[in-house]
Amino acid sequence: MKSYQWNFKTKKLRKSDNQYDRKLLDEDEPVEAIYIENGTESDIKNPFIAALPPAKDDDALLMLKYTKGLDDYDFQKVKDMTVHEKIMAVNEMRTKFRICLSFQKQLEDAFHSSLVNSYRLRKLYRDTKAKIPANIDNKDVILHQKMFGDAGDSANSSFALLGYSGVGKSTSLKQLLMDYPQVILHKVPGSEDVIPQIVYLVVNCLPNSNFNEMYVSIGKAIDRALGNIQPYYEEVIRKIKGLSSKMNKVIELIETFNIGIILLDEIQLIDFQHTKENSFEGLMTIVNATKISIAVIGTEDAYSKMFINLRNARRVGTLIDASTYTENDSYFKNIVSFMMNYQWFDTWVDCDEDMFNALKECSYGIIDQLISLYVMMHIYYFEKKGKKPKVNGDYVRMISRKYFPYMKRLNKLLKEPMSDNQLKKASEETKELLKKLLKEAEEKNNETEIKQIELSDLMLNIAKIKEPIIKDIENVGFDRAEIEKCFEKLVRKGLENMSNKEIKQAIILELTKPKGKGHRANKPTQEEMLQAITQ
Numbered sequence: 001m002k003s004y005q006w007n008f009k010t011k012k013l014r015k016s017d018n019q020y021d022r023k024l025l026d027e028d029e030p031v032e033a034i035y036i037e038n039g040t041e042s043d044i045k046n047p048f049i050a051a052l053p054p055a056k057d058d059d060a061l062l063m064l065k066y067t068k069g070l071d072d073y074d075f076q077k078v079k080d081m082t083v084h085e086k087i088m089a090v091n092e093m094r095t096k097f098r099i100c101l102s103f104q105k106q107l108e109d110a111f112h113s114s115l116v117n118s119y120r121l122r123k124l125y126r127d128t129k130a131k132i133p134a135n136i137d138n139k140d141v142i143l144h145q146k147m148f149g150d151a152g153d154s155a156n157s158s159f160a161l162l163g164y165s166g167v168g169k170s171t172s173l174k175q176l177l178m179d180y181p182q183v184i185l186h187k188v189p190g191s192e193d194v195i196p197q198i199v200y201l202v203v204n205c206l207p208n209s210n211f212n213e214m215y216v217s218i219g220k221a222i223d224r225a226l227g228n229i230q231p232y233y234e235e236v237i238r239k240i241k242g243l244s245s246k247m248n249k250v251i252e253l254i255e256t257f258n259i260g261i262i263l264l265d266e267i268q269l270i271d272f273q274h275t276k277e278n279s280f281e282g283l284m285t286i287v288n289a290t291k292i293s294i295a296v297i298g299t300e301d302a303y304s305k306m307f308i309n310l311r312n313a314r315r316v317g318t319l320i321d322a323s324t325y326t327e328n329d330s331y332f333k334n335i336v337s338f339m340m341n342y343q344w345f346d347t348w349v350d351c352d353e354d355m356f357n358a359l360k361e362c363s364y365g366i367i368d369q370l371i372s373l374y375v376m377m378h379i380y381y382f383e384k385k386g387k388k389p390k391v392n393g394d395y396v397r398m399i400s401r402k403y404f405p406y407m408k409r410l411n412k413l414l415k416e417p418m419s420d421n422q423l424k425k426a427s428e429e430t431k432e433l434l435k436k437l438l439k440e441a442e443e444k445n446n447e448t449e450i451k452q453i454e455l456s457d458l459m460l461n462i463a464k465i466k467e468p469i470i471k472d473i474e475n476v477g478f479d480r481a482e483i484e485k486c487f488e489k490l491v492r493k494g495l496e497n498m499s500n501k502e503i504k505q506a507i508i509l510e511l512t513k514p515k516g517k518g519h520r521a522n523k524p525t526q527e528e529m530l531q532a533i534t535q
Contacts, residue, residue: 004126004145006189008047010035014489018053020181022481030183030227033197039116048119048147048197048258051184055112059451060491062108063459064466066100066175070342071467078344083382086344090378093371099338100452100459101367102325102445103161104172110159110318111176111261114293115199117157118260121291122149124195126188132256136196137227145195146255149291158261158293163322165299166368170265172322173202173297182225197258198225205269211282214270215246218262222253247286254290267298303434319437324445326365331449332356334456335367341464344378345391354393362400369404376403458496465500473504478511486510 011034013019019034035050043049056062070092081089126145134143161169177200186195201221206213219237226233233253240246253259264270264283283294296302296316300323325331336359340351351359363370377399381388389395452459466487474480486507495503 002125003123005045005124006047008033008035008050010037010044010050012037013054017485018179020053022484025178025181028182030185030196031181033184033186043116043120046119047186048124048260049116051186051197052112052115052199053179053181056108056179058492059105060455060459060462061488062105063100063452063455064462064488064491065179066098066104066172067338067459067463068096068098069338069463069467070096071471073342075343075348079346081344086382087379090344090375093339093342093375097339097342097371098171098175099335099367101168101172101322102328102331102448102452103163103320103322103441104176105448106318106320106441106444107159107161107172107176110320111295114158114295114317115260118291118293121153122147124258134256135226135228135232138230138232143195143256144193147258148255149289153291157317158287158295159318159320160267160295160302160316161297161320161322162300162302164326164364164366166366167322167326168367169297169322173263173265177202195258196226197260198222199260201225201259201262203262203264205264205266207269208271209269210271211243212246214264215243215250218250219253221262222257222259226257243282247282251286251289254286254292259292261293261295263295263297265297267296268302269298316437319434319441321438321441321445324442325449328365328446328449329360330453332360332365334453335370337456338460338463339370339374341460345381346388349391352392355391355396358393358396358400362396362404373400373404461496462491465503469500469503469507473507473511478508482511483507 011019013036018025019036020031024031033047033051035047036054037044037050038052038054039049056065070089073089078086124145124147128144130144132143132146134141161173163169180199182199184197184199186197187193188195201218203214203217203221206217209217216234216238219233219235220231222228222233223231237246237249240249286292287294333356336351336356340349343349359370359373363373373396377391377396380399380402381391470480470483470487473483487503489510490498490503490506495506498506
């Protein structure tokens with residue numbers, strides 16, 4: 001049986017660009033494949049790799065991607081806001097405020113590498129005589145191809161993203177996937193047929209769930225990717241009896257829809273205890289059969305469940321420890337500095353050393369706990385009758401005792417992630433390997449932390465000016481995605497010495513450049529552009 005290959009045209013991209021329209025990515029719509037020159041010579045000839053967005057290798061742009069302030073914040077307007085408006089505004093910190101965390105660079109690299117390796121180890125086979133029934137957009141369709149892994153190749157290794165609850169694992173994963181289309185459609189030359197490629201699936205593991213439920217959840221994730229509003233593959237897998245049969249169905253769907261990577265979020269909630277299929281070996285069977293990447297995301301509890309023996313420890317691949325940034329005081333100061341650019345107290349509060357120490361003590365450096373603490377510092381302040389309290393280190397500690405007393409009980413556990421309790425089932429050999437993997441993850445994260453500290457002032461300024469500038473230009477009729485591309489181009493060149501007006505002028509000049517022979521992009525009037533520049 002000969003593998004199927006077709007000729008396609010590739011295009012070159014500027015560094016860190018994405019070949020897909022931002023609107024389609026934001027709307028989670030399937031995209032028609034756009035092939036780029038990226039990777040090795042064989043990668044460029046592989047349509048499933050050539051259609052993927054490139055890896056992110058620009059530190060400044062990576063930081064900008066993961067850093068987001070509050071778009072409409074203005075401290076001068078705080079004095080005129082009602083208590084309700086202030087509460088609504090500060091609560092946006094929970095959902096909209098984001099800052100780049102050190103492990104996100106490692107996550108970006110590991111994800112892209114795992115995805116590419118997944119398609120390197122597999123080949124597509126097509127036969128128009130083969131009638132493979134499928135269901136897309138809740139419509140029955142016929143496909144004529146499947147993708148198989150080579151049984152002679154070694155199993156694909158992926159990555160494990162592990163760390164304390166609240167350090168930003170799931171949020172970071174969501175931010176990462178915003179740059180990747182979930183479904184890419186490849187047109188078959190000389191035919192009306194389309195080959196679907198599901199790039200990734202995110203499967204949320206349920207509390208006390210077993211592998212029976214996990215396979216059903218994979219079916220549910222496939223339905224969502226394919227636009228099946230009414231459950232189809234979820235029900236197909238649910239009705240199959242026996243774990244082995246369910247697993248074989250999942251393998252069949254991976255081969256049919258050319259799935260690149262499956263991300264199992266909250267992996268520590270799965271029961272790994274009772275049978276061979278209800279263990280990490282069950283996942284490895286799928287990897288061996290298909291060569292797909294299966295990555296896991298979970299809390300520190302997952303260490304003891306996944307590293308029971310040396311074979312599993314090696315199979316995990318890259319270990320990303322998401323918690324390491326919580327121990328870096330200089331890095332934490334940068335986070336606090338950026339966070340405190342957004343405050344709603346009656347007078348501006350500067351963070352002194354004691355207040356910084358209090359924030360670190362009470363949040364343990366965990367971003368989710370820090371933001372929750374900061375929000376409650378404001379809400380208590382708003383609702384306090386009479387004379388307002390002084391916002392300082394003692395105030396932080398009082399808020400922590402009042403609203404987060406349980407955090408004190410977690411202190412010992414968080415400071416001992418390698419405790420015997422978590423690794424009691426692992427062999428000594430496995431413990432040593434895990435310690436080595438954790439050390440490697442820490443070293444990589446430390447490198448990123450140093451770079452981010454060096455770039456922190458620049459990135460803080462860029463994050464604060466980015467959204468207002470984009471909005472001003474967007475309001476006069478330019479496309480947001482195009483504005484963002486131009487803004488990122490300026491970031492690559494360096495805009496630290498430019499005023500907001502100069503940045504707007506440069507973006508508008510780029511947007512109005514001729515595109516093609518004798519053609520200029522549609523643009524607003526000169527008066528409207530002048531308005532955008534002077535705002």
